[in-house]
Amino acid sequence: MAMVEVLLLLAVAAFLAGLAGSYLGIGGGIFLIPFMTLALGIDIKVAIATSLIGVIATSSGAASVYVRDHLTNLRLAMFLEVATTLGAIAGAVVGILVPNIYLFLTFGVVVLYAAASMVRVAETAKDRAYRGGEDERPLVKRLNLSSVYFDQEDQGVYRYRVERPGAGFGASAAAGVFSGLLGVGGGFIKVPAMNILMRVPMKAAVATSNFMIGVTAAASAFIYYSQGLVNPQLAAMVIVGAFTGTNLGTRLLVRSKAANVRFLFAVFLAGLGIAMAARALGLFGGVL
Amino acid sequence: MITARAGLRLVQHRIAALRRAVLTEVEDINRLIYHILRGGVIVSVAFLLFGFILTGVTGHPLPDKSIPPRLLGAELIRFTPAGYLNLGVLVLIFTPVARVLLSLLSFLEERDRAYVLMTGIVLTNLLISVVLLA
Numbered sequence: 001m002a003m004v005e006v007l008l009l010l011a012v013a014a015f016l017a018g019l020a021g022s023y024l025g026i027g028g029g030i031f032l033i034p035f036m037t038l039a040l041g042i043d044i045k046v047a048i049a050t051s052l053i054g055v056i057a058t059s060s061g062a063a064s065v066y067v068r069d070h071l072t073n074l075r076l077a078m079f080l081e082v083a084t085t086l087g088a089i090a091g092a093v094v095g096i097l098v099p100n101i102y103l104f105l106t107f108g109v110v111v112l113y114a115a116a117s118m119v120r121v122a123e124t125a126k127d128r129a130y131r132g133g134e135d136e137r138p139l140v141k142r143l144n145l146s147s148v149y150f151d152q153e154d155q156g157v158y159r160y161r162v163e164r165p166g167a168g169f170g171a172s173a174a175a176g177v178f179s180g181l182l183g184v185g186g187g188f189i190k191v192p193a194m195n196i197l198m199r200v201p202m203k204a205a206v207a208t209s210n211f212m213i214g215v216t217a218a219a220s221a222f223i224y225y226s227q228g229l230v231n232p233q234l235a236a237m238v239i240v241g242a243f244t245g246t247n248l249g250t251r252l253l254v255r256s257k258a259a260n261v262r263f264l265f266a267v268f269l270a271g272l273g274i275a276m277a278a279r280a281l282g283l284f285g286g287v288l
Numbered sequence: 289m290i291t292a293r294a295g296l297r298l299v300q301h302r303i304a305a306l307r308r309a310v311l312t313e314v315e316d317i318n319r320l321i322y323h324i325l326r327g328g329v330i331v332s333v334a335f336l337l338f339g340f341i342l343t344g345v346t347g348h349p350l351p352d353k354s355i356p357p358r359l360l361g362a363e364l365i366r367f368t369p370a371g372y373l374n375l376g377v378l379v380l381i382f383t384p385v386a387r388v389l390l391s392l393l394s395f396l397e398e399r400d401r402a403y404v405l406m407t408g409i410v411l412t413n414l415l416i417s418v419v420l421l422a
Contacts, residue, residue: 049354053377057329060383064325067318074317075403078391082406085413143402214325214384219414221381230354232373236336239380243329 003233006040010234011241013039014054018245022062023253025206026187027055027213028242030111033184034275036234044104046231048182049224052217054238055184059214061246066207069254073147073200073208076162080172080194080208084186084216087176091220094181101280107182108277115270117192119263139165149204152254160201168198172212179216187213188269206253292341299334302327317394324390328383335376343369385414 013035014028021028029051036047066072140146145162162168171193175186187209194205224230305323343350351370355363357378363371388410395403 053380056380056384057332060325060329060380064322067325068322070318072318074321074391078395078403078406078410081388081410082413085410089413089416215388215410215414218381218384222414225354225377225381226356228353228356230377231352232336232339232354232370232377233350233352235377235380236340236373239329239336239376240333243333 006042007233007237009040010036010050011237014057014238014241015245017054018058018061018242019249019252020245021055021058021187021242022210022246022249023206024187025191025209027051027179027184027217028058028245029055029182029184029217030188030269032238033107033182038275038279042234045224045229046234049221049227049229050231050234050238051184052221052224053230053235054242055179055217056214056221057239057242058246059210059212059217061243062250063207063211063214065246065250066210069150071149071204071207071254072211073145073149073162073204074211075143076145076147076194076198076200077208077211079143079145079165080168080190081212081215083169083172084176084179084190084212085219087173088179088216088219089223091177091179091181093223094177098181104280105277106178108273108275108280110178110182110184110188111269111273112277113188113273115266115273117188117196119266136161137163137165147204149201151201151203153203153257158201160199160204163199164197168193171197176216179213179220186216203253291337295334295337298330302330317390321387321390324387325383328379328386332376332380332383335372335379339369339372339376342367342372385411388414 013032017028017031017035020026020031029048032051032054033044033047036042036050037044042050063072067074136146140162143165145165146160147162148157148159150157171189172186175189175193178184178189179186190209190212191202191205194200194208195202200208221230305327340350342348346367346369348369351373354377355370355374360371360374360378364375388407392404392407392411395407
């Protein structure tokens with residue numbers, strides 16, 4: 001394939017990744033890496049490095065809008081970022097030392113996990129509403145993690161209480177390791193962790209995840225950049241494409257119901273996970 | 289040439305917007321973060337565009353590998369496409385870092401010790417990455 005074709009296809013793919021990423025609270029690397037390795041035949045480590053750049057562009061583009069609209073929980077983001085940046089450093093160091101086959105296999109498993117967790121998530125206005133009862137956890141109270149957001153879907157202002165801060169912290173650390181290891185934002189772990197474990201409403205979880213992803217990816221991107229693994233031409237296409245995509249994705253998210261679209265993506269991710277695992281195991285003659 | 293001028297105008301517009309934000313909306317940290325994140329991406333894209341224009345003008349080849357930051361200065365002075373494309377990528381990588389620095393300042397201002405500590409830890413982690421970069 002000619003270089004010009006590769007660059008144009010990559011820009012289009014990055015646009016779609018930025019669109020989906022900003023809508024789902026993920027970095028979009030989960031779409032970009034398989035596309036680059038499977039369709040464009042780019043070396044997986046170069047693909048990971050390029051994807052990390054795309055993740056930062058998606059995160060910065062989307063998070064800026066969500067922060068302006070007060071959808072992002074800035075305190076919760078800071079709390080969980082401590083975990084993700086630690087995990088990311090560990091993951092990136094492992095990534096440079098580990099052979100490619102294990103990367104594909106791990107990626108396959110992670111994607112399947114993400115698909116399963118997306119199917120399980122459905123949210124109604126009742127789920128979003130504040131729950132009384134027991135007192136807040138001391139840590140949540142001490143760090144003032146609970147917050148308020150405005151949902152355009154039903155023009156409601158929702159006050160929510162953050163639960164299980166410890167479990168959320170642990171899940172974010174794992175997300176950070178995957179981010180460094182595989183060049184994905186780790187949003188597919190963070191969003192379910194916040195939404196299911198910590199009981200943060202879906203849209204706030206998406207916005208907060210998008211906000212955090214940039215920092216985690218930056219830590220890993222530094223390391224890949226220093227290894228000479230960032231191809232500036234590919235990076236340029238991904239930056240422009242992803243940023244354009246987020247301008248559309250953020251507009252869609254504030255208006256729509258996330259639950260329906262999540263299901264479609266779960267199906268898509270499941271297929272992707274099987275493809276990656278099959279490639280690692282050498283099934284289908286390595287065609288997939 | 290037309291794209292270069294359009295790009296320059298976009299950057300000027302962004303810088304003006306950022307200055308307005310700093311002057312009039314310092315109290316609103318959300319607004320400031322919005323301009324830092326968006327401005328970072330726009331400036332990055334401007335450098336990338338400049339890099340591609342340089343290729344067209346000078347006929348230097350496009351790079352396919354990242355240049356270590358300590359060698360970047362020489363490339364920038366010689367106006368090579370490689371220098372400016374890499375600078376664009378680096379600006380983007382540093383955008384989230386700038387945002388964390390801004391958060392640190394805002395927590396310091398609020399005298400929120402727990403959050404100053406946490407932001408400090410995050411910045412330290414990012415610094416460790418930079419050290420690994422060398």
